[in-house]
Amino acid sequence: MIRWIIFSTLSAGLLYGLYSLTFRRDRWLKLNQWYLLIALPFSTLLPFLPLPDIFASASQPIVPAEKFMVTLNEIDITASSSTQTIRLMDILPEAYLIGLALCLAWLMFQMAAQAVLVVKLRRKHTVYGAGDGFDIPRRASLILTDDNTAPYSFFNQIVVGTHGLSDEELHCILAHESHHVRGFHSFDLLFARMLCCMAWFNPFVWLMTRELRAVQEFQADAASLGACGREDYLHLLYRQVTGTGYGHITNNFQSINIKKRIVMMNKTKTRFGAWKVLAALPVVALLTMVGCKPATEKAVDQEEIPFEYSGEDKSAPMDADTDQVFQLVEVDPEFPGGMEALTKYLSENIKYPEQAKKDKIQGRVYISFVVEKDGSVADAKVLRGIGGGCDEEALRVVNAMPKWTPGKMRNTPVRVQFNLPVAFKLQ
Numbered sequence: 195m196i197r198w199i200i201f202s203t204l205s206a207g208l209l210y211g212l213y214s215l216t217f218r219r220d221r222w223l224k225l226n227q228w229y230l231l232i233a234l235p236f237s238t239l240l241p242f243l244p245l246p247d248i249f250a251s252a253s254q255p256i257v258p259a260e261k262f263m264v265t266l267n268e269i270d271i272t273a274s275s276s277t278q279t280i281r282l283m284d285i286l287p288e289a290y291l292i293g294l295a296l297c298l299a300w301l302m303f304q305m306a307a308q309a310v311l312v313v314k315l316r317r318k319h320t321v322y323g324a325g326d327g328f329d330i331p332r333r334a335s336l337i338l339t340d341d342n343t344a345p346y347s348f349f350n351q352i353v354v355g356t357h358g359l360s361d362e363e364l365h366c367i368l369a370h371e372s373h374h375v376r377g378f379h380s381f382d383l384l385f386a387r388m389l390c391c392m393a394w395f396n397p398f399v400w401l402m403t404r405e406l407r408a409v410q411e412f413q414a415d416a417a418s419l420g421a422c423g424r425e426d427y428l429h430l431l432y433r434q435v436t437g438t439g440y441g442h443i444t445n446n447f448q449s450i451n452i453k454k455r456i457v458m459m460n461k462t463k464t465r466f467g468a469w470k471v472l473a474a475l476p477v478v479a480l481l482t483m484v485g486c487k488p489a490t491e492k493a494v495d496q497e498e499i500p501f502e503y504s505g506e507d508k509s510a511p512m513d514a515d516t517d518q519v520f521q522l523v524e525v526d527p528e529f530p531g532g533m534e535a536l537t538k539y540l541s542e543n544i545k546y547p548e549q550a551k552k553d554k555i556q557g558r559v560y561i562s563f564v565v566e567k568d569g570s571v572a573d574a575k576v577l578r579g580i581g582g583g584c585d586e587e588a589l590r591v592v593n594a595m596p597k598w599t600p601g602k603m604r605n606t607p608v609r610v611q612f613n614l615p616v617a618f619k620l621q
Contacts, residue, residue, distance in 0.1 A: 196286065198242070199395060205481045206237035206398035209474070213405065216473055221461045223413045227382075229474070230406045234386055237402075238393045240481060290395070297391035305384075312351050315339065329421075330368055334375045347374040349381070362422060363430055369421035373414040383407065412458045419459060431455065519564055519609045525602040527565040527610050529595070543591045546618060547583030554620060555582035561592050561614045567607040569597035577613065588616045 213233070217226050315337045322328055322336040330336050334350045343355030345367045352371045356364065374380070386403040393399045418427050529536040549555075557580035564573045574592045579585030592614065601610040 201240060201481075202238055202393055203396045203398065205240050206233075206393070206396050206402065208477055208481065209233040209237050210398040210402050210405075212474055212477055213402070218405065219461075221412075221458065223409055223416065226409045227406065227413070230402050230409065231382060231385075234389050234399060234402055234406070236478070237481075238389050238396070238399060293394045294391060297394045301387055301391055308348055312337070312348055312353070315353060316351075328368060329365065330372045331375050334372065336368070345371055347371040347380065350375055362426055366418050366422040366427050366430055370414045370418040373417035374410065377410070377413065379410045379414075382410070408454065411455055415455050415459055424459075428459075517609065519611050520601065520603065521611050523601040523603050523608060523610055527569070527601040527612075528599045530598070539595070540591060540616065543594070544587055544616065546620075547587055550580075550582030550584050550618065551620065553582050555580055555584065556618055556620055557584075559584050559588045559616045559618065561588050561616065563592055563612055563614070565598045565600060565610045565612060567600050567609060569600045571595045571598070580618065584616075584618045588614075 210233075213226075213229060217229055220226070316335075319337050319339050322330075322338065324330050324332045324334065326336075328336050330352060331350070334352055337351065337353045339353070339355045340357060341355050342357045343353060345352075345354040347353075352368070352375065354364065354367055354371070359367075383403075383406070386406055390399050390403055415427070529539070559579050560577035562573075562575055562577050563571050566572050571592060574589055576585045576589055600607040602608065
């Protein structure tokens with residue numbers, strides 16, 4: 195989880211910084227919208243994405259199969275240190291889930307409250323459609339109230355308070371809110387808000403969501419200028435700024451600074467604005483190589499297990515008296531009761547050495563051993579140790595293991611090599 199938090203925050207920060215430097219001040223609004231809609235899920239889900247083959251071949255060394263040996267799951271052995279501390283990793287999952295639950299609950303409350311309000315307005319006031327002479331999308335519903343309710347759109351519902359409105363101003367407002375409906379802006383914001391809940395700890399995801407809201411308002415402003423003229427629309431915005439109006443022309447989720455909207459309306463597209471997207475390509479490539487998980491994860495790295503195995507000739511007949519040690523077999527050996535029982539056995543029998551606790555020694559001890567044809571454990575040795583008595587303790591308990599169910603090749607019991615990583619951790 196800590197890897198996801200770090201990489202998602204860094205990637206979102208880089209993509210938001212790139213947007214602020216190159217895209218934000220330009221009037222390529224559709225390009226800005228798509229950049230943000232792609233950057234939000236990419237930065238949030240980046241560590242979960244598999245590394246593409248084009249990057250995997252360049253970033254991962256090719257390791258021969260004979261370098262690998264069967265490795266059991268890592269077993270954690272913990273002990274209390276002399277100074278009791280609460281480790282961040284211990285409380286991180288719980289803290290994340292609490293934040294996620296609170297954020298989702300608040301979002302659901304907002305959505306439910308808005309939906310209930312729209313239902314009440316539909317019952318109280320007349321609902322109009324495109325066939326009633328209003329210039330709105332066919333799938334949209336228009337609710338006109340006789341008070342000064344601030345106009346907004348909620349998915350395909352448009353609400354406008356008509357008190358003090360002229361027909362021209364109503365036309366401008368409907369052009370604005372209709373663009374929100376046609377552009378599915380409520381769905382975009384809901385998608386962004388859900389990503390914000392998933393990455394509630396990431397400030398850059400929230401900032402990009404705010405930028406997405408601003409871009410949607412800029413797009414709706416541009417649609418209004420084309421429908422009712424610049425002077426009439428700017429006059430309507432001026433009424434909002436001076437307080438002589440009755441509310442903001444906005445969709446339900448946000449309120450964007452009027453000054454920014456006026457500045458954006460007066461801008462023109464730069465000639466090479468669309469080419470700015472090329473600046474994002476090296477950033478995305480770098481983040482993909484660093485942040486994505488490997489497409490194929492190996493259980494053991496060749497540096498961890500310094501053994502080589504020449505392999506077996508599966509075409510040769512199986513000799514029941516062979517003393518060959520296998521790494522890959524048709525039927526794996528099994529500890530009595532399975533892996534759960536093995537984990538329990540090791541956890542209950544390995545004692546954290548006092549010297550290691552005193553010296554605050556932590557790390558992994560790698561033990562190699564052979565499961566014999568009769569299931570007994572033999573040739574146990576330390577591949578890599580950490581000292582402080584941890585190596586000897588792990589080796590002692592492995593040597594004391596009960597008999598396993600032996601591995602088999604062609605229904606013949608054979609000797610099988612295993613590697614066992616044991617993690618010693620202080621709490």
